[in-house]
Amino acid sequence: MNGADMLCDVLLVNGIDVCFANPGTSEMHFVAALDRKPAMRCVLGLSEGVVTGAADGYARMADKPAATLLHLGPGLANGLANLHNARRARTPILNVVGDHASYHLQYDAPLTSDIESLARPMSHWVGRAGGAHDIRRCTEEGFAASITRRGVSTMILPADAAWGEVSPETLSPVAIPEPPAIEPEALKASVTALRSGKRAVIILSGRALREKPVETAGRIAAATGAALFSTTSARSARGAGRVLVRPAPYNIELAIEALKEFEVAICIGGPRPVTFFAYPGKPSTTLPPDCRVIQLAEHEHDLADALEQLADGLGIRPNADFARNAFRQNEIQVPNGALTPDAVSLAIARHLPENAIVIDEALTSIGQHTALAPGLHPHDHLPITGGSIGIGIPLAAGAAIGAPDRKVVAMQADGSGMYTVQGLWTQAREQLDIVTIVFANNAYRILQGEMINVGVNSYGVNARKMLDLDQPKLDWCSLAKGLGVEADRATTVEEFVKLYTAALGRRGPFLIEAAII
Template structure:
């Protein structure tokens, strides 16, 4: 038995049975060990951004980490953008990054790099196995930190630690300590604010946006009049029978206007909302000056328990009433007119199957999906969290692997989709049940909007050449078919509605290029 075998055994003992991989020479002993473990599902990504993005989508839906296998520092570097998104989503993930044999590092071979320095900005924990005897403890600590911190843990595996011999041993799952308790003083402060009659906002993030915590928030809202808002989070459970949380707008002016009358903000799951970017003459935070901001709990706490404690401290019982969303999907009229983001999302909303997973990287083409979501059948929504584009296609792949019995509907902007196009190949190889809708506006429309936000309304030749994708035009049907995914192009909303309905009746990956 070698260190790589021990690594596999520790992963499996702790319920990690999926490994998203793009290995290289230094990881071959680990690949051989994986081959000896049929319990482990190994999923190849043709770029490391696919690997890390898919591991993110998997963990968001499976509620447990996946492992990734990356080749040395450059392989890790290729996956960093989606590790940034996973870090912002507080996704538990265990990266295994190979390195040269420890005695080979002194030679400064061409692929030698400072892996620790590359890993730390996107990880909550980084560790290195000093040798084969150290693999078990390092792997267990990586798992423990990924779970406790709800985040990315990166373990560096030198080649000699992988091939070195170790003695077999009986393994047990790592026992995790209790999650951190919230401040009693902050809890009393929040409950008092809710009873005070002041205009109060409950601002929820992370696992506070699952159905049961949302019910508790709904009971608090019904009893106190507090408004419920959501920040961009790893996963939101939406639809009829659940409680709606109003998304805080991305646009800073709209966000400030939305929140301007609140006197108290109780933040559960993360800190107070801030602007994605700074703009001349505009605030960086969205709450009004003088607002009493109570940061009650962060992602590491048990947020369902925190909301239960807040309800109890506010004098509410578990049977206090709340207002669930009413099912109104059948009342949505069929869209007519031009094919655009609004008509497409209306068409999707009308047909969305129960328990579907919406994976959204539509950027400027969000349309009416968020507005319509409360009245649709129950479904999950996973989105771009950290702002690093190129996560949508692999995120959908990971979600589909975690939940093979559920339909995944991916709303994908064309520019960001090109970053990790290779994820379609993984969807085809694994025969994942994903319908990808590409909003083909042939532009980096988000950047055009940001140019206007800083006061530039007329684009010259150089600006247009950096913001447009129309010369040459991307042919998404050809690209998808080249990756093994069936595809169709639509130019009218009627065509879209028909093809989307047909795509929902079949299993496996399918892509619709909607030329808006």
């Protein structure tokens, strides 16, 4: 066997059985090894942004890493934007990045680059196999780091390490250490703060937003009067029967207003909420300046256990009551006529199937979705986490592979969708059960809003050319069909509901171009 065979075997024994790939010459020995491993599912992406975004979506739903296969430094560079989102989501991924044979690097061939320097900003761990003999160690270290550090690992695979011969070994899964314990002083301070009578908020992030931890947080809130807020996280359990956790608003004025009353904030899974950008004359953090912040747990901790310890410290029983979201989906009234963002969001919500996975890169066109979500059928919400647009289509593909028995409903802005439109081809090739709804407003509407936020209330031809997408207009139905996905356009609410409900009733990918006004 060769080093590439060893790499595949180490991946498989550790439960990594999906590889999202866009390979090149230096990776051909790994491709050949994958061909000898029928237990490995190989998924081709036509751009590296699709590969890395899909690996993110897969791990968010499967709760285990996927591997990626990327071609040298430029291939990794093409995938960095969605690796940034994965890093912010704290998604475990094991990137395998090919490199020239070690003895070839001295000749500075055209594709030679400093892969380590490219990888480090978006990776929690970076390693290079020193040869075929080193592949097992390197792969195991990268896998373990992706789990323990909750993030992206990047392993560099020189071509001669992949083709070099190795002796077969008896492999076993890597022993993953228990998560670190939370600090007793932070726990004590949190209990004291929640008993103090001060206006308190618990801010949840990461895996604290899964169903069971949120229930524990709901019991704490019911017993203490604390409010529950969240920052942008990889996956949130939402819907009826679950606990209402209010997302901290994106808009800076709305965020400051929502959090202005709190005297103490307990953060679980992430730091205090901050603004996405700096704005002239406005703060960078959205909690009040005199609000005390207690960091109870970080992403690397067992967040469910941290919340249980907090509840236990407060004397709250595991079966204590908490406020559950009421089911309101059947009460939603969908208007007729004009296809506005609000109308589309109402229609999506009214017909959302139970246990759906909602992908959210609708950005400014999300309408009333966030407000409606607590009353809908229970579902998981997967948003853009790092603000790097172009994740929606590949995120949906990965989520559908990670949870193949669940319907994926992807809300997609038109401008950001064009970054990784190639992901529709992967959806078609793998016959993934995804309904993609493109909010076609023919503009970078979010940037038009940001112009106002930074104080520019009017602008001319040059600025408009950089913010509008209407000359020429994008034809999403033609784009989707050219990539193998059936599609149709809706210009009224009635047309949209007909297309949406039909797409929900069938399997396989379907795209709706919602021509919103």
